[in-house]
Amino acid sequence: MRETNMYSFLLPIVLLITTAAGALAVRSRPLGVRAGFLALLVTVPASLLYWSGTSPLLTGDTVPMGPEGHWLRALGIVWWFAAARLLALIVDRILGHDEASREARITSDLLCAAIYIAAFLVVLNFVLLLPVNGLVATSGIMAVVIGLALQNTLSDVFSGVAVGIEHPFAVGHRISLGEGVEGVVVQVNWRSIRILTDGEDVATIPNSVVAKAQIVNRSFPTERRATRLQLVRPAAESPEWMMHVLRQAVLLCPDALETPAPSVTISSLGMRSTTYAVDFFVAGSSMIGRTKSLLLLHVHRQLRYAALLAEDEAGVGEEVDPRAGTATALVSQITLFDPLTEAQRGDVARQMKRRTLEEGDLLFREGAEDDRLYVVASGVLEIKRAAGNGAQLLIGRIGAAEYIGEISMLTGAPHTADAAACTRTVVYELSRDVLSPLLRDNAELTQAFEQSVQRGLCLAERAVATQAGAPSAGPGAILAGIRRLFGHGATPAGARRE
The missing domain is CATH 2.60.120.10 (Jelly Rolls)
Structure with missing residues (x-):
């Protein structure tokens, strides 16, 4: 009888230690190996439990309360934590399977944490038959105390969750936050996001600020950017002639996209000056400055020689060829x-x-x-x-x-x-x-x-x-x-x- 009781204690311990060692051994293995191992840990204990007349919740009268029930309870513990780990692995694969998602794991981490906590509480209450009401009440009080002490941090965390659910951008996207910061998102974590600006600086923006800001995604659905160049010219110049020259200058800029077509408009017309606006698209944000500079160069050149031609036409008929x-x-x-x-x-x-x-x-x-x-x-x-x-x-x-x-x-x-x-x-x-x-x-x-x-x-x-x-x-x-x-x-x- 004493030998039977000893086996009743040792066998569950050996099972739990073996399971933990196996989980550590496959931790660094490929995804398929890990998933197969976890599926085995879910299938075998469930089969043994059902064969014993119970389930992973250990319901029914077939589960002994004494040492004889330790074996079944150990199987229940293995099943619940293996099932939780397998479900977390699936969630992580769906929500964080690429390099960009691995830099923004807020949503997947929260779901995985919720899965593990739920499995832990089920094991305590249904498998080990321990009361959890007091634990839950104590946890609630501690959560209130911690929440009051970490208001700003928790605000950033939950703002990050909200931004992660809405998913207005991803790592690698170029975004603009109002008129303050613009650049490429290089990291998204629980508290903040990091943006690599055009000046090669890294700006760290709290998630609470991101959630309240006007977010403009420059990379979705396309990286194409619209931009505008305004020029002020004397009112004495013919607007039709000036617009014709500006259209020629835009045609000479290879980085100005043909679709959507560029447009030249008059934005204001005054007694002394006229303001013209040239709207066009470029393939990416990095081309805006270069294209504007090239456009100004071509505008200057086209205006210069167009003016010379106008002077020539005005002088036709003189003795010297104008x-x-x-x-x-x-x-x-x-x-x-x-x-x-x-x-x-x-x-x-x-x-x-x-x-x-x-x-x-x-x-x-x-x-x-x-x-x-x-x-x-x-x-x-x-x-x-x-x-x-x-x-x-x-x-x-x-x-x-x-x-x-x-x-x-x-x-x-x-x-x-x-x-x-x-x-x-x-x-x-x-x-x-x-x-x-x-x-x-x-x-x-x-x-x-x-x-x-x-x-x-x-x-x-x-x-x-x-x-x-x-x-x-x-x-x-x-x-x-x-x-x-x-x-x-x-x-x-x-x-x-x-």
Whole structure:
């Protein structure tokens, strides 16, 4: 009898120790192994309990009150805690299965805590038959005392729960909290969230403040951002003309999205000044500043040359060709002509021919041979290349004081893209016949052209035109073509001439 009582005490203890050791052993194992182990701990004790005529609640008269019932009560303890752990694992998998969710575990942690507390109380009351009324009452009093002492902290915790349930953002999203803080959420915890600002600072915001703030999620449903640029211009300028120039400037900004389409409006009209607003979208917040800066640059350039054209039109009929002023200004902006003297630049400008294109007109077609350099005075040229499926691929756009066609002019290679006006555009043409004598007599000018081709015209204002005008031949073939067209004058500066 004594040996039976000893086994009645030892067997439950061995069962509980073995179960705890197994749980610790699989703790670092993959999810499937842990879930399988827990499912085994749920299935086997439940089967044994039902086979003994009871359930995990240990109801019925078949559960002895003495040592003989310790074995069944140990099975009940194993079942409840294994079931609680398995349910918590499922909740954690559903609510916190990715890296972002693991940084914001408020909701899943609360649910898991509630599951464990409920299992603990059930074990005390139904399995071990211990009264829990006094424990619950004492816990309530302690909760009131702790709540009064930790009001602010608890406010942050419950605010975090509310924000977690509503889920207005996730880790990795860019958010704005009113007008105070904007940045990328890097962590969400029980008391606060942490935001990495654009200044590479980490701002810690209490959850109670987050819950009361106006939250704007910049990353959902898309990271696309709308922005506005306002310009104040003299009221004497024609609003239609100014809006036309601003539309051209927006077209020249590659980061300004075409969909939704940009818009130019008049936000205020006064006696002395007019305020214009340019609204457009960019792909992400990091592009706003860069795109605004580029837009201002293009606005300045488009206004400058549009004003020169307006002055030229006003002076038509004078003895001196008024358009020479615009051509000279354009030539002075092109780095290729820096080696020329002022007189030579003026002579080149006088021999340039003006051409006006309406929207949709072709300047040149892909595959066509050409011997002219084209300089844009105003408007926007769109460069497109055949995509192979009947459609055309947009390579880019160029505007005032930018040029295109120089490689075809220098080498005789056909154009590899179409160039068409996407607004009303004024261009100046410079033929190869005008340029040939200068290249033969000016080694520095020749070197400038060769270096421009050799570097692939890597200057910022030439990036688009390079893609449109460069032939498929390598740099060596291009330089050979230049020397072939212009003879010994194309020998690079510093090289010996025979």
